[in-house]
């Protein structure tokens with residue numbers, strides 16, 4: 008416990024390094040006596056404590072104020088306490104019998120989240136799953152089942168060629184889900200986006216009609232509320248209109264953007280989400296809940312159960328002493344299921360809805376600040392010129408030698424190499440961590456993102472200085 | 482932390498109650514000021530601590546020496562420390578970049594487990610997943626992809642009617658997986674078992690030929706090594722022979738039985754597992770690792786990656802500073818993935834392979850002891866008369882009024898009600914927890930199972946006395 012508390016203290020200290028980088032082969036070979044191999048005989052308690060210290064030493068401090076690498080970052084100490092308690096209770100979500108408090112907490116949380124989405128149904132439904140990708144898979148699975156309940160027993164063989172739609176900026180888990188579910192990635196039709204990364208409704212309509220003409224059968228549209236790279240919000244009302252006309256299931260992937268619903272100032276960006284049939288919302292991203300914590304919510308009560316239940320007699324005995332409607336485990340595609348709800352519940356108690364709101368509004372302010380500073384600097388260029396809608400800010404850094412060269416294939420070839428080189432140096436020095444990627448015809452650019460409660464304005468300034476320091480001679 | 486340490490102490494104390502039972506509606510309504518509802522405003526720190534205490538108070542002590550309810554039980558303090566550290570590090574398994582130590586530990590563990598299975602390939606492969614059900618899904622997913630790589634892009638539409646086989650005692654997650662993957666539960670063919678619950682090879686052969694005659698295309702056989710209810714081991718060599726002849730993928734569901742490979746005395750029961758193409762093995766069951774911890778292992782390196790990868794550019798940048806072969810996250814159907822390996826790694830360091838062996842051999846001794854005691858008592862009847870092969874022991878209790886009535890429909894109708902009534906009373910009194918179920922023509926019987934390191938012989942004696950006390954007047 009002391010080792011852990013010491014680590015937490017260092018995590019929040021901006022002066023400590025985010026990571027102490029080593030290459031994979033170095034770790035595999037064993038660093039300074041940190042031997043990862045397993046043997047037949049036990050190690051001493053002292054050695055175990057050294058192992059623990061080393062594990063933390065060579066790891067990455069994802070709660071460090073200057074860790075901006077992923078959408079999930081930060082270390083909430085209440086959430087952490089929640090996770091420690093969960094680990095200590097070490098139980099499983101399948102039945103009320105062995106997780107009475109946690110299954111009820113799940114019910115309470117799902118109800119709360121459905122209310123926040125704006126579903127007026129008194130009984131919406133949902134499930135916590137091991138991540139947004141699995142939640143998205145549930146969304147598509149339920150969409151398919153709703154349209155074709157015979158799928159469960161008969162498989163895809165009895166279905167027409169079904170297709171679904173998602174924007175070209177949608178998350179790759181939609182394609183993974185389509186591959187897994189036996190739909191196939193070719194049957195995920197990518198809809199074009201506007202210059203901000205939002206799905207263009209007219210393109211969606213066009214794609215649906217085209218698919219029908221080709222003899223394909225559309226069944227589902229996935230809208231993205233908060234895209235991974237650009238933080239874009241698809242126009243949900245327009246998409247809902249199209250789904251209504253064509254009778255398609257509307258799933259909203261709000262894995263990243265869902266948290267924004269808690270901000271009275273910014274929640275309008277998800278307006279229309281209340282018209283969705285299902286929603287993915289990851290508290291482990293914007294809300295800062297420790298990993299893993301993701302929910303799939305559906306408007307139609309009972310569908311998840313009908314789609315997934317197998318009524319195994321050894322687990323879901325009908326002749327129990329309590330109301331077995333609370334044995335919710337058969338709604339899932341899992342059997343054992345980790346308790347992911349307690350940390351979220353405890354954080355909600357600790358902050359209240361308003362506490363999340365304050366935190367999220369602060370990220371939005373930081374994003375605006377960052378955008379404004381970059382806009383003034385002539386060695387940085389924003390990928391989109393407009394004020395950010397979310398906490399993602401994408402940009403290029405131009406070292407002096409490239410700054411005055413006009414855009415051309417050759418210049419872009421050089422620019423492509425800049426972000427990876429700066430990133431490599433960041434990792435080696437361990438000062439900040441920031442992600443980059445190319446996208447379509449845009450060569451490698453950085454993606455800044457705010458979801459870390461420890462981040463202050465000075466850390467933003469530091470990041471800008473650091474990029475310039477590491478990049479100026481490239 | 483003090484609340485948690487106090488709870489751990491009480492967990493191990495046989496004199497404390499396993500649970501303090503309340504009905505779902507009581508918890509929903511709020512017990513003694515334990516209010517589960519969430520509000521806009523924060524609660525005080527004192528109230529949060531009370532909430533934590535209450536959560537533990539109304540929960541189930543799964544580490545209690547007399548908790549026998551599930552295959553996962555017990556509370557290993559080293560594993561717990563591992564989980565606390567994991568929570569503190571709060572990172573994600575997708576790339577080496579943000580989880581350098583943990584991704585390498587996963588590699589080390591997968592290699593070790595493949596070696597123990599007996600695969601001589603120098604480079605077997607695998608992935609840790611959020612539970613045995615998902616691991617089984619991976620097994621079938623990879624089997625399908627191996628036979629039909631076009632499935633990934635084209636979906637099931639381009640495949641023949643594929644079918645797979647599992648014994649009637651196989652785990653229900655196989656059917657769940659078939660439903661999810663778009664294969665359909667009707668295409669999971671259940672193979673008959675012998676009186677011990679083991680798949681009958683001749684029946685498997687017959688079913689395969691029958692399917693072929695019907696125009697179906699067999700692609701995979703799932704053998705079970707350690708079945709959920711009876712703890713039966715399918716004859717793996719016979720099944721492997723059949724799979725070879727018919728060129729079928731052999732997946733072994735050793736979610737429960739896999740741990741037995743660590744016992745030099747008992748591992749022969751899984752002989753033939755080295756001929757499998759893929760294996761599910763849950764360290765969170767017999768090995769006592771805290772939930773969740775499950776691995777899917779495959780003999781063919783690279784297949785998981787080919788089957789699942791999407792190469793999202795924002796995460797799996799090709800131009801990184803380190804060897805990107807260690808960015809193993811694209812092998813999964815997830816994106817973010819919880820770190821489940823550290824607690825297992827730490828326990829392995831702490832116990833050594835021999836430490837697990839000692840623990841597992843002790844469970845086998847306890848099962849044998851329990852079996853022998855029951856055999857001598859005329860108010861108990863074993864479901865199988867032979868000595869247990871695993872730690873599962875299934876049995877009926879006969880209250881005096883039913884003891885001398887010969888088997889008949891009417892007697893069985895009465896016997897069916899006995900186990901649920903005793904179980905209900907156990908829960909209400911909180912003294913022991915034990916599972917029951919019907920199975921085929923066998924009415925409700927109890928399933929005893931040993932996987933809890935805190936259990937002693939006296940707890941076994943206590944259980945028998947307790948069943949008699951609670952059941953004698955029924």
Ligand SMILES: Cc1ncc(COP(=O)(O)O)c(C=O)c1O
Pocket residue numbers: 341342343344552611612613614615617652654705707708709734735736737763775
């Ligand atoms: C034989 C077998 N396979 C698979 C599973 C599923 O494992 P999990 O609960 O981790 O999903 C179980 C669970 O009891 C099992 O007994």
Ligand SMILES: Cc1ncc(COP(=O)(O)O)c(C=O)c1O
Pocket residue numbers: 078137138139140141143178180231233234235260261262263289301815816817818
């Ligand atoms: C928009 C979006 N959807 C889904 C996901 C997947 O979430 P997870 O990593 O929890 O699987 C992500 C992850 O970044 C995301 O950005």
